[in-house]
Amino acid sequence: MAGIYLHIPFCRGKCAYCDFYSVATSKYQEDFVKALGKEIHIQKDYLQNEPIQTIYFGGGTPSLLKTDQLDYIISEIKKNFKLEENKEITLEANPDDLTHDYLKSIRQLGFNRLSIGIQSFNDQDLKRMKRKHTVNQAISSIRYAQDIGFNNISIDLIYGLPDLNLKDWGTNIDKAFDLNIQHISAYHLTIEPKTLFYKYYQNDKLNLPTEKESLDQFKMLIAKTKENGFLHYEISNFAQDGSISLHNTNYWMGVKYLGLGPSAHSYNLTSRQWNIQNLRGYLDGILKGKIPNEQEILTEKEKFNEFLITSLRTMCGISTERLKKEFGKEYYDFFITKSKKYLSNNLMINIANNFILTEKGMFISDSIMQDFFHD
Ligand SMILES: C[S@@+](CC[C@H](N)C(=O)[O-])C[C@H]1O[C@@H](n2cnc3c(N)ncnc32)[C@H](O)[C@@H]1O
Ligand code: SF4
Incomplete structure (x- = not known):
């Protein structure tokens, strides 16, 4: 799919x-x-x-x-x-x-x-x-x-x-x-x-x-x-x-997608690519039979960050079981430690091991996601 x-x-x-x-x-x-x-x-x-x-x-x-x-x-x-x-x-x-x-x-x-x-x-x-x-x-x-x-x-x-x-x-x-x-x-x-x-x-x-x-x-x-x-x-x-x-x-479930046209992004589980953000450059490239784009192979850390941003945006939140299975104990421990302050401040709740942003948490979701980034 x-x-x-x-x-x-x-x-x-x-x-x-x-x-x-x-x-x-x-x-x-x-x-x-x-x-x-x-x-x-x-x-x-x-x-x-x-x-x-x-x-x-x-x-x-x-x-x-x-x-x-x-x-x-x-x-x-x-x-x-x-x-x-x-x-x-x-x-x-x-x-x-x-x-x-x-x-x-x-x-x-x-x-x-x-x-x-x-x-x-x-x-x-x-x-x-x-x-x-x-x-x-x-x-x-x-x-x-x-x-x-x-x-x-x-x-x-x-x-x-x-x-x-x-x-x-x-x-x-x-x-x-x-x-x-x-x-x-x-x-x-x-x-x-x-x-x-x-x-x-x-x-x-x-x-x-x-x-x-x-x-x-x-x-x-x-x-x-x-x-x-x-x-x-x-x-x-x-x-x-x-x-x-x-x-x-x-998108939020991490399903593969292909983006076509200038500035469009694509993702196929291992790499991400994005087309040039310029119509003339796009048309010239395609005319020569080459897509004007850049590509990056995702590292484990980038995959984790991607998983985090996309899951936290949704009503299902982060499944810590899935997190442990896909990323291992180090990432799991990192997430659990970081999430403590958000749980105690009522910005996040834990429902059956799904960590979900509350209304208050959703409103400041950008800063919460940034804090969770593994670097
Ligand atoms: C790709 S855009 C526009 C689609 C379509 N051309 C239109 O104008 O209806 C998708 C949506 O993003 C929202 N949007 C774009 N820039 C925004 C901004 N700076 N702040 C909040 N919403 C924005 C608008 O609601 C817009 O309809
Ligand atoms: S500038 Fe274009 S894409 Fe952006 S909101 Fe207006 S009509 Fe839509």
């Missing part, structure tokens, strides 16, 4: 918070699609013939691709890989691209999961984030998708935004549930270098919530999703029963 991730590096413009790799022009879109087809063929042995369970078109903005381009990419994947019957095929989409006709066509192509970047149900917030859509467009895109028969819809929301208060955040979450979606990915805003928000932040022009206010927003998210019967299965991910994202869960 394995997954394929395709990075589609085009956006209509750059959002104020985002540092995912993309270019704000459609100039090379056709060249890119052809190059991607070629890369699919060149990389066909990377997953060692494992059947593909999930395909994820991420970005950038995959919904900027035309339906015949998506059709071509999927058919190249089918030609070069063995696909499982009940595969999950996700399209990350921006609301302004999701017309009724477009949705109908992609459904026919086999897409059975949508991840729509709503970000907020407040027009003022959307404007400030430099989003290209309005709240009305966001709502219509979800309704159109449901009319056409999509029954596995995820939306992205961001909290911890400038000037966002608890009441408005609560209204945002309630709106999501009014729309009967199956999955929510909710991220706390991070201020990334080289973004517009970073510039504002440096000039003291962002009124960001305090740590306590952010934690309250996170707690409200957990409470409201729970009230609505959603499972909090990973720090930022919540799903209705039966709608957990298989693709992301496989």
Whole structure:
């Protein structure tokens, strides 16, 4: 079992918070699609013939691709890989691209999961984030998708935004549930270098919530999703029963995946590789028949760190039995010793030898994971 991730590096413009790799022009879109087809063929042995369970078109903005381009990419994947019957095929989409006709066509192509970047149900917030859509467009895109028969819809929301208060955040979450979606990915805003928000932040022009206010927003998210019967299965991910994202869960379970396109990462249990984060460099490399990427063989320590980050993010946490079996006594003792302070501070709990972050622990998960790194 394995997954394929395709990075589609085009956006209509750059959002104020985002540092995912993309270019704000459609100039090379056709060249890119052809190059991607070629890369699919060149990389066909990377997953060692494992059947593909999930395909994820991420970005950038995959919904900027035309339906015949998506059709071509999927058919190249089918030609070069063995696909499982009940595969999950996700399209990350921006609301302004999701017309009724477009949705109908992609459904026919086999897409059975949508991840729509709503970000907020407040027009003022959307404007400030430099989003290209309005709240009305966001709502219509979800309704159109449901009319056409999509029954596995995820939306992205961001909290911890400038000037966002608890009441408005609560209204945002309630709106999501009014729309009967199956999955929510909710991220706390991070201020990334080289973004517009970073510039504002440096000039003291962002009124960001305090740590306590952010934690309250996170707690409200957990409470409201729970009230609505959603499972909090990973720090930022919540799903209705039966709608957990298989693709992301496989990442966290350490399943092999192949990443295609500029800046995409791949992992096949022994090595990790990542493609160049530059569209021109990517196109030139592929044209010469060589993938412009770098590779590293993982050491035992790196495998442990990888296991730690991915497992701690999930609701199942770290199984210390699995840890001992896969990494041996030294790593096991290291983990048990380190975890003592987190257990006593109520940042972590131990349920039948599974060490799981509590709500408080999840909120500061980055610093906890760093502390656990074996060096
Ligand atoms: C690959 S991105 C965007 C996908 C799609 N192009 C869109 O805009 O809807 C996936 C998600 O990451 C989140 N995201 C990106 N940058 C972020 C940041 N700096 N802080 C918090 N969330 C962020 C957004 O919710 C975004 O929808
Ligand atoms: S959030 Fe989406 S649309 Fe905005 S810049 Fe990032 S990838 Fe592009």
